[in-house]
Structures are given as structure tokens and as C-alpha cells.
Amino acid sequence: MRGSDRGTMAMFMVIFAFFVLVLGGLVLDGGMAIQARQRATDVAEQAARAAANDIDVAHLRATGAVRINDTACGRAAAFVAQDGVTTLRDCAVSAGSDAVEVEVGLTVEPQLLSVIPGLSFHMSGSALARPETGVVVP
Secondary structure (H helix, E strand, O other), X not given: OOHHHOOHHHHHHXXXXXXHHHHHHHHHHHHHXXXXXXXXXXXXXXXXXXHHOOEOHHHHHHHOOOOEOOOHHHHHHHHHHHHXXXXXXXXXXXXXXXXXXXXXXXXXXXXXHXXXXXXXXXXEEEEEEOOOOOOOOO
């Protein structure tokens, strides 16, 4: 072996190990980010359903039309607070009071890529729900 080639294998291994760790970090932390987005969407869907269940019963009995109460977003906020991981970003009852839209956020701290300062994944999920009433016969 020539004197100028000494240590090239060690340098190659250091660079190769670095790239393997970065690739593993992308796989692990990317998977965690995808799972966080799915969780945020799931919580948003459940919170929207909880809010859509808050209907004005007196108005329904008097007119037969479904109208969501103004307090529906409070139910969505309570449901999201139970989760403890996600935060309610937005909740809105539609103009006709027949639907509720909820947006939920979730922040994920990376595991392997945590060596990069300030890196975190901010995921969000949103859902729209409408109340259903009556018995539907196919």
C-alpha cells in the first residue's frame, strides 16, 4: 500500500456512516411525521363529529330542519383537549348552521434528526361533519 493511500478507508467509513444515519433519520422521522398527520386528521374527524352532535333540538322539533348550536365549537375544543397531544387551530360552524369544520394541529419532534437545531414537524388535519337525523330506509 502506498503512503498516500493510508487512511482513505477510514475516511470512507466515516462519510458512509454519516449518510446511513441521515437516511435512517429520514425514514424514522418521516414515518413519525406521516403518523402524526394521520393522528391529527383522526382527532379532527372525531372532534367535528362531536361538534355536529350539538344540534338545536327545539328548532328540529319545531321545523324539522337541523341546525347546529353556536356552542358546538366548545364541544370540539373539549374533545381535542381530552386528546392531550393535539391543539385546536380552528373551528367554524357553517353559515347555514348545518356543518362544522374543525382543524387540529400537532407538533412532532424528530428522533434521529434532532441534532439539527430547531427542526420539528408541524402537522395538521381538518374535517367537516354534518349531523344526520331520522331513519333512512334503503
